[in-house]
Amino acid sequence: xxxxFRKTKHKxxxxxxxxxxxGERKVDKTRIRVIDYDPESLEEKExxxxxxxxxxxxxxxxxxxxxxxxHETDLLEKVAIHFGVHPLVMEDVVNPNQRPKIEDHxxxxxxxxxxxxxxxxxxxxxxxxxxxxxxxxxxxxxxxKPGDVFxxxxxxxxxxxxxxxxxxxxxxxxxxxxxxxxxxxxxxxxVGENIESLEEQLLENPSPELLQDVxxxxxxMILLRKSIxxxxxxxxxxxxxxxxxxQEKLGLYLRDLYDHTxxxxxxxxxxxxxxxxxQDLYLSSISNRMNEVMKVLTIAATIxxxxxxxxxxxxxxxxxxxxxxxxxAYPVFWAVILILGGGMLLFFSRRRWL
Numbered sequence: 001x002x003x004x005f006r007k008t009k010h011k012x013x014x015x016x017x018x019x020x021x022x023g024e025r026k027v028d029k030t031r032i033r034v035i036d037y038d039p040e041s042l043e044e045k046e047x048x049x050x051x052x053x054x055x056x057x058x059x060x061x062x063x064x065x066x067x068x069x070x071h072e073t074d075l076l077e078k079v080a081i082h083f084g085v086h087p088l089v090m091e092d093v094v095n096p097n098q099r100p101k102i103e104d105h106x107x108x109x110x111x112x113x114x115x116x117x118x119x120x121x122x123x124x125x126x127x128x129x130x131x132x133x134x135x136x137x138x139x140x141x142x143x144x145k146p147g148d149v150f151x152x153x154x155x156x157x158x159x160x161x162x163x164x165x166x167x168x169x170x171x172x173x174x175x176x177x178x179x180x181x182x183x184x185x186x187x188x189x190x191v192g193e194n195i196e197s198l199e200e201q202l203l204e205n206p207s208p209e210l211l212q213d214v215x216x217x218x219x220x221m222i223l224l225r226k227s228i229x230x231x232x233x234x235x236x237x238x239x240x241x242x243x244x245x246x247q248e249k250l251g252l253y254l255r256d257l258y259d260h261t262x263x264x265x266x267x268x269x270x271x272x273x274x275x276x277x278x279q280d281l282y283l284s285s286i287s288n289r290m291n292e293v294m295k296v297l298t299i300a301a302t303i304x305x306x307x308x309x310x311x312x313x314x315x316x317x318x319x320x321x322x323x324x325x326x327x328x329a330y331p332v333f334w335a336v337i338l339i340l341g342g343g344m345l346l347f348f349s350r351r352r353w354l
Contacts, residue, residue, distance in 0.1 A: 019080070019087065021071045023096035026145035030069035030076075035157055036061050039166050042157060050078035056138055057083050062169050063138040064157075068146040070094045076142075083108070083140065085133060093142050096129040100230035102237045109134040109245055111173065113234060114227035115149060115180050118187045123194060125187060125220045127227055130180070134173045134245055141176065149183040150176055170246045174253050177235065181257060184228060184264045188271070191220065195274055202278060206285040214278050221272045228268060232261040299353065303344050307337050 032047040038061040047053060047065075056063035070076065073094055080090045089110045092098050103110040111132045118125055130148075133140040141150075153175050156164050164175060194217060201210055238246065239254040314323070314333060323329045 019073045019077050019090045019094055021073055021094045023070060023094070023144060025069075025071045027069040027071075030067055030072040031146065033066045033068075035064045035154065037064075037157055037165055038062065039160075042160075042165070044154075044158070050075045050082065053079050054082040057135070058137075060137065062172065064141070064169075064172055065138065066141045066143065066150075068143050070096065070142060070144055079140070083133070083135065083138070085110075085140075089133065093131040096144055098129060098131075100227070100234050102234045102241075104241060104243050106243075107135065109173075109238075109241075109243060111177075111234060111238070113177065113180060113231050115143075116184060116187050116224065116227055118190045120190075124216075125191070125223055127223055130176075132173060132176065134169055136245065137169060139169045139172050139176075149179050153179050168247060170250050171253075174250060174257065178253075178257055178260075181228075181231070181260045181264065184224070185260075185267075187224070188264065188267050191217065191224075191271060195271060195278070199274075199278060199281070202281050202285060206282050206289075211279070211282050214275055214282065218272065218275045218279075221268055221275065224268050225265075225272075228261060228264050232258065232265060235261055295353070299348055303341055306340050306344075310336060310340070 032053065034043075034045060034047055034053070034056060036043045036056065036059070041061075053065055056065060067076070067079075070093065076090060076094065079085075080087065084107060086105055089103070089105065092110070092112065098112045100113045101111075111134065113130055113132075114127045115130050116125055116127045128144050131142040153164070153172075156162050156175075163171060194213075198210060198213055198217070202214075235254060235258045239251055239258060310333070314321075318324075323332075326332070
């Protein structure tokens with residue numbers, strides 16, 4: 001269960017708000033990228049230090065600052081001080097085992113959710129924690145490693161398409177959440193293809209290896225369920241929040257996003273039921289194959305029992321057996337054997353036991 005329950009370096013007795021990375025280091029250096037935009041212009045660049053982030057807190061344009069890598073806690077702590085982020089929030093950011101949630105800290109919202117990927121080579125699902133802090137004119141996003149599903153959001157910002165450039169940071173936060181939920185559908189589509197392939201193979205030739213694949217997919221569904229089920233609550237809470245950071249007109253989009261999360265949850269539950277059915281199908285197929293084998297062996301044993309009986313009688317070495325010195329005893333013996341065997345085969349065939 002290593003992928004479902006990841007080991008952490010959590011130290012007991014730490015004071016609340018201690019910023020200590022407890023996950024697995026996946027990059028050498030934390031990368032900071034910023035996209036600063038308004039309806040007329042956009043600036044995209046990479047920042048080198050935490051101090052470079054501080055001007056974006058109070059600048060009028062909207063700023064999206066993304067951090068790839070969570071192990072440089074000193075840098076993240078300075079960023080938290082610059083943006084007035086509570087230490088408990090940063091403690092959750094650097095602990096990549098958080099349950100998806102939302103917290104309202106008056107001047108900013110803290111949102112945690114999980115982004116999932118499907119590895120085409122290993123046919124496995126992996127998940128990564130994304131933490132997001134939404135302020136009055138900025139969005140801070142924290143990832144464990146480079147690579148995400150937000151590239152089309154960046155392209156929309158660069159090309160000025162849609163409403164992103166004309167709306168506030170709350171709409172940007174919604175767009176990032178929507179990109180993650182949309183990618184769930186992509187992952188589920190690939191999982192569905194694997195399930196269909198498994199079902200066909202189980203019907204044709206059930207094997208222990210296929211049963212292992214079914215168990216693996218069931219675990220993948222648990223991982224997906226752990227990621228998407230709490231996210232539904234996050235979206236619902238975001239829709240109901242009375243925070244000034246979320247504009248009322250965003251409610252329509254959040255309701256649509258909530259509907260999408262419900263669809264993902266229903267798809268995950270359906271796949272779990274199908275996989276349980278595949279497990280039952282495997283056991284039924286193995287049982288049927290065993291029954292077929294036992295039927296063949298039983299029929300063979302039933303046919304040879306009378307033949308063995310006859311052969312046993314005439315295999316006894318008594319001197320005064322009546323048929324012992326008959327001229328046609330041997331052909332008659334084989335005739336009896338063939339008639340018995342053929343008659344039983346004909347009987348079994350008519351009863352459709354063969």
